[in-house]
Amino acid sequence: xxxxxxxxxxxxxxxxxxxxxxxxxxxxxxxxxxxxxxxxxxxxxxxxxxxxxxxxxxxxxxxxxxxxxxxxxxxxxxxxxxxxxxxxxxxxxxxxxxxxxxxxxxxxxxxxxxxxxxxxxxxxxxxxxxxxxxxxxxxxxxxxxxxxxxxxxxxxxxxxxxxxxxxxxxxxxxxxxxxxxxxxxxxxxxxxxxxxxxxxxxxxxxxxxxxxxxxxxxxxxxxxxxxxxxxxxxxxxxxxxxxxxxxxxxxxxxxxxxxxxxxxxxxxxxxxxxxxxxxxxxxxxxxxxxxxxxxxxxxxxxxxxxxxxxxxxxxxxxxxxxxxxxxxxxxxxxxxxxxxxxxxxxxxxxxxxx
Numbered sequence: 001x002x003x004x005x006x007x008x009x010x011x012x013x014x015x016x017x018x019x020x021x022x023x024x025x026x027x028x029x030x031x032x033x034x035x036x037x038x039x040x041x042x043x044x045x046x047x048x049x050x051x052x053x054x055x056x057x058x059x060x061x062x063x064x065x066x067x068x069x070x071x072x073x074x075x076x077x078x079x080x081x082x083x084x085x086x087x088x089x090x091x092x093x094x095x096x097x098x099x100x101x102x103x104x105x106x107x108x109x110x111x112x113x114x115x116x117x118x119x120x121x122x123x124x125x126x127x128x129x130x131x132x133x134x135x136x137x138x139x140x141x142x143x144x145x146x147x148x149x150x151x152x153x154x155x156x157x158x159x160x161x162x163x164x165x166x167x168x169x170x171x172x173x174x175x176x177x178x179x180x181x182x183x184x185x186x187x188x189x190x191x192x193x194x195x196x197x198x199x200x201x202x203x204x205x206x207x208x209x210x211x212x213x214x215x216x217x218x219x220x221x222x223x224x225x226x227x228x229x230x231x232x233x234x235x236x237x238x239x240x241x242x243x244x245x246x247x248x249x250x251x252x253x254x255x256x257x258x259x260x261x262x263x264x265x266x267x268x269x270x271x272x273x274x275x276x277x278x279x280x281x282x283x284x285x286x287x288x289x290x291x292x293x294x295x296x297x298x299x300x301x302x303x304x305x306x307x308x309x310x311x312x313x314x315x316x317x318x319x320x321x322x323x324x325x326x327x328x329x330x331x332x333x334x335x336x337x338x339x340x341x342x343x344x345x346x347x348x349x350x351x352x353x354x
Contacts, residue, residue, distance in 0.1 A: 019313075030116040055076040067084055089248070089252045096216050100231065103210070110137055110206075111212070115203050129146065133206045146204040147199025147268040226247075294308050298311070305322070313331040327341060
């Protein structure tokens with residue numbers, strides 16, 4: 001399997017401001033240095049695919065308003081590979097669009113689709129898993145999704161139920177999918193974790209471009225026709241105008257509902273490489289280095305006194321001292337200061353809109 005045949009699709013169109021005041025609608029979380037390491041989540045996503053996919057085979061799906069941010073942060077990605085959605089239509093239309101776009105120039109491509117805002121701690125294991133899955137899809141007509149082995153009963157993720165009785169003949173680490181499950185309540189999540197054959201749905205998919213295009217033709221014929229009809233103009237100056245005109249006609253639907261829950265030959269590769277969806281301050285705290293009292297500091301010169309289970313993100317402040325807090329978020333950016341209970345972080349969107 002040649003690396004030159006591998007294509008990476010990064011979905012970077014989210015508009016969330018959950019990490020306000022760092023993230024805003026003009027610069028959402030995938031474009032900011034959430035972890036304080038000098039790289040945005042988008043840049044870290046590309047970093048972990050080095051050696052798997054060459055830069056000229058990287059595709060980024062994003063909102064028009066973020067085009068310049070993508071170009072600024074990923075100068076190695078060709079400008080023509082940054083595809084602009086004129087409106088939000090969930091994951092199925094954007095995956096359909098990029099699939100036909102890739103097919104127009106690389107009909108034998110082997111593709112991995114990944115979100116731009118996740119975090120992985122073990123990049124070596126990540127590359128091993130992805131490489132073996134790409135080999136599997138290159139040799140079959142299978143669709144593979146990565147399932148994260150749960151370490152807690154998480155209610156914020158969807159789950160994948162796997163049939164672990166028999167693995168694939170081609171790869172002993174890959175199994176058939178029994179079903180996809182929506183985000184559960186706590187009791188259901190506890191039951192999933194006990195059964196050992198339920199895995200978090202990380203939204204990472206691997207397939208040959210011909211496989212996913214055929215799946216769209218079968219299960220989403222109306223959407224399929226839109227992008228099939230545009231084949232003659234992909235890569236030309238007419239492409240964006242046509243996408244702006246026809247993309248809004250697509251149904252707003254996730255690829256899970258549109259394809260994954262309907263198609264045959266769906267497989268899961270259970271994996272454990274320190275993955276998390278950095279969607280909340282709580283998840284960032286869990287993945288950050290914490291002191292003996294459960295506090296995490298992102299930034300220089302941050303001191304805690306009599307404080308527990310707090311997260312402070314202040315990369316611009318000269319000095320921060322936190323005393324007597326338990327379970328709080330403290331975040332500073334460009335003169336805006338947030339102090340909020342971790343248990344109340346769902347209210348941050350309300351604060352950010354004022």
